[in-house]
Amino acid sequence: MKSTIYNCNVIEFPKIHNRAGNITPLNGLTDIPFEIKRVYYLYDVPGGETRGGHAHHNLYQLIIAVSGSFDVVLDDGKNKKTITLNRPNYGLYIIPGIWRDLVNFSSGSVLLVLASEKYDEKDYIRDYPQFLHLKND
């Protein structure tokens, strides 16, 4: 698992502006680098909360703050970087083999994830020592 945090980027998406609100459209494979097999969203997060980390063997994800803000701490076993998401038309693209922690949620924030695969528990790496072992193999 040779992926690094430097292969994870923030992508700016279009914002279609209108008196009655803004729209950001994301077509699978066109606007983002994968087909959208699954969507999930996280809400009712208490302000200041932290969500425990994990990594994936094969999953590609795009993480978006559609409301409020939070920080994503990316970790490839050697280096870490923290990315603040707080605009609905920016998305963080995360490739397989990257540990991520979600921290510093604002009250009322909503985290939207577009994922390249359906849910598969076997794809999750939830143990940090095991993650480091896989990265250093």
Add this chain to the structure above:
Amino acid sequence: MKSTIYNCNVIEFPKIHNRAGNITPLNGLTDIPFEIKRVYYLYDVPGGETRGGHAHHNLYQLIIAVSGSFDVVLDDGKNKKTITLNRPNYGLYIIPGIWRDLVNFSSGSVLLVLASEKYDEKDYIRDYPQFLHLKND
């Protein structure tokens, strides 16, 4: 276009509860009746705002209030009904041939749409008299 508003339903989705927030996962074809080809979301809508209506020839959609609330007015050319969306784990499934208006947005609301097709302007019906003509053919 014989579809009616009675074929459009509110679907309750799972809510995975946790001290640090709730997650609702939507796997294409498993949790919802179509593959997710496109995702878009509407934000920065001024409170009380209304968004002009349209219908689709072929598109299936799921509309979710991931933050705040709004009302969706469905119209099949003969009957209308108004559905209030205000919980992130409920989605309104809209089939082709239904005119919809979006009204009564709360401040800070975010409307998330999962769509069965990529964007195609030819699939939109934006003229209400034309819509009525198609429905009565």
